[in-house]
Amino acid sequence: MRTIDEAAQALAGGRTTAARLTEEALARIAAPGGEGSRAFVAVQAEAARAAAAAMDALRGVGRAPSPYAGIPISIKDLFDQAGVVTAAGSVARRDEVPARATAPAIARLERAGFIVLGRTNMVEFAFSGTGLNPHHGTPRSPYDRATGRAPGGSSSGAAVAVADGMGFGAIGSDTGGSCRVPAALCGITGFKPTARRVPLTGAFPLSTSLDSIGPLAPSVACCAVLDAAMAGAEDLAPPAAMPLEGLRLGLPSETYLFDGLSQPVIAAFDIALRRLEAAGAKLIDLPLPELSEIPAANATGGFAAAESWALHREMIGRARDRYDPLILARIERGASMSAAELIALMAERQRIIAAIAPRTAPFDAIIAPTSPLTPPALAELEQAEDFNRINMLLLRNTAVANFLDRCSISLPCHAEGEAPVGLMLTGEHGGDARLFAVAQAVEAALRTD
Numbered sequence: 001m002r003t004i005d006e007a008a009q010a011l012a013g014g015r016t017t018a019a020r021l022t023e024e025a026l027a028r029i030a031a032p033g034g035e036g037s038r039a040f041v042a043v044q045a046e047a048a049r050a051a052a053a054a055m056d057a058l059r060g061v062g063r064a065p066s067p068y069a070g071i072p073i074s075i076k077d078l079f080d081q082a083g084v085v086t087a088a089g090s091v092a093r094r095d096e097v098p099a100r101a102t103a104p105a106i107a108r109l110e111r112a113g114f115i116v117l118g119r120t121n122m123v124e125f126a127f128s129g130t131g132l133n134p135h136h137g138t139p140r141s142p143y144d145r146a147t148g149r150a151p152g153g154s155s156s157g158a159a160v161a162v163a164d165g166m167g168f169g170a171i172g173s174d175t176g177g178s179c180r181v182p183a184a185l186c187g188i189t190g191f192k193p194t195a196r197r198v199p200l201t202g203a204f205p206l207s208t209s210l211d212s213i214g215p216l217a218p219s220v221a222c223c224a225v226l227d228a229a230m231a232g233a234e235d236l237a238p239p240a241a242m243p244l245e246g247l248r249l250g251l252p253s254e255t256y257l258f259d260g261l262s263q264p265v266i267a268a269f270d271i272a273l274r275r276l277e278a279a280g281a282k283l284i285d286l287p288l289p290e291l292s293e294i295p296a297a298n299a300t301g302g303f304a305a306a307e308s309w310a311l312h313r314e315m316i317g318r319a320r321d322r323y324d325p326l327i328l329a330r331i332e333r334g335a336s337m338s339a340a341e342l343i344a345l346m347a348e349r350q351r352i353i354a355a356i357a358p359r360t361a362p363f364d365a366i367i368a369p370t371s372p373l374t375p376p377a378l379a380e381l382e383q384a385e386d387f388n389r390i391n392m393l394l395l396r397n398t399a400v401a402n403f404l405d406r407c408s409i410s411l412p413c414h415a416e417g418e419a420p421v422g423l424m425l426t427g428e429h430g431g432d433a434r435l436f437a438v439a440q441a442v443e444a445a446l447r448t449d
Helices: 004-012 018-029 044-058 104-111 154-163 180-186 220-231 265-280 290-298 302-324 326-334 339-361 384-396 399-403 432-446
Strands: 042-044 072-076 115-120 169-175 189-192 213-217 248-253 282-285 367-368 408-412 422-426
Touching: 004 018, 004 220, 018 042, 018 044, 018 072, 018 115, 042 154, 044 115, 072 154, 104 115, 104 169, 104 220, 115 248, 154 169, 154 213, 154 282, 180 189, 180 265, 180 384, 180 422, 189 220, 213 220, 213 422, 220 290, 220 408, 220 432, 248 326, 265 282, 265 367, 265 432, 290 339, 302 326, 302 339, 367 432, 399 422, 408 432, 422 432
Parallel strands: 072 115, 072 169, 248 282, 248 367
Antiparallel strands: 042 115, 169 213, 189 213, 189 408, 367 422, 408 422
16 A cells, blocks of 8 residues: 555655546546445545646646645545535435535645545444445455455445555544544554544534544554644644654553454464564553443443434434434434433543543553454344444444543554454543654554564
């Protein structure tokens, strides 16, 4: 996979053009037998070509809006674009009024000169970590396509698009792991920022308490560039990598984050830890007993169920038959949650956040597997009971950072040809720049032959 920096250097050196990069990406999307028809719900080829031509013209007269002007990316189907219906992976919203304005996060990327290729497929209303979508088809993980394996979700099309070279990055959302889980299951990098870092306006919500907007891309530096643009930073260049020597990584191995790991995850993660130690990182056992209190706090349904029910109850009343039954059941769970239970959950969340903060403060990051599983076969998800069990496992580890309102990133840590496995680094609330610097150091160690 080519990186954003490689594309930017080629553009600056005159070795390629925005038009050429865009046509190459569009060709991959349209390739017969490829995943483009499932990874994208809408390809905006005409608009992308026009934007690419404009960026080439601006670059030709020294007026490119940023070094990344002309680099093609994609956006998840839940972002508003002026004049486009925001369907959020569903057919229940197909008759809604088109958006009047583009989401600020996407508008900032366009102002930096990034080219939007189109809208990527997703789990309906972003409410699952599997990647399944019965309305538009489910894009396959790049691993073992002969069998057909789940890409992870909810940003499923985003991850597959990046893995297959359909652009240099993709913008997703992450409420319980929806950027990091598909990144792990597709062998790429996915970042969840501290929620307030990127404006949520114009992104169709799942849970207003947990939602965040993040990038999926080939590398940590790629994610850092896209995140900086969406956050409105003046300088889009990624932070320099921290020295790995002496880096303090907290390993909460006595928590449920390490329960029930599949054998490929155990093997790949163990090798990654040994490589980090050999490179000078300090892996330190980090007791976090408060993590065990999160499932109990969410026992009545959690924020996503309550907040999605509040959003969807009227639409369910008029378009119930258009919903994916698996997603409908998850939303309707919120109907039984009382106001008192939601208020108690809010208080528990703040108590747990306050209890964990001083425990993790001395560390550069918390390290754990992104997901306990490698990509499950699509056939394993056909029954509702199996779907629910696997979905909860896929999201179990990543959901912690959302509950704690922290930044978190997933990096591939498997060997080439093996089932994809993600290594997750979680930073402090607001510590996004530092986490990118830590992640770049870890990435370099993992990629050393």
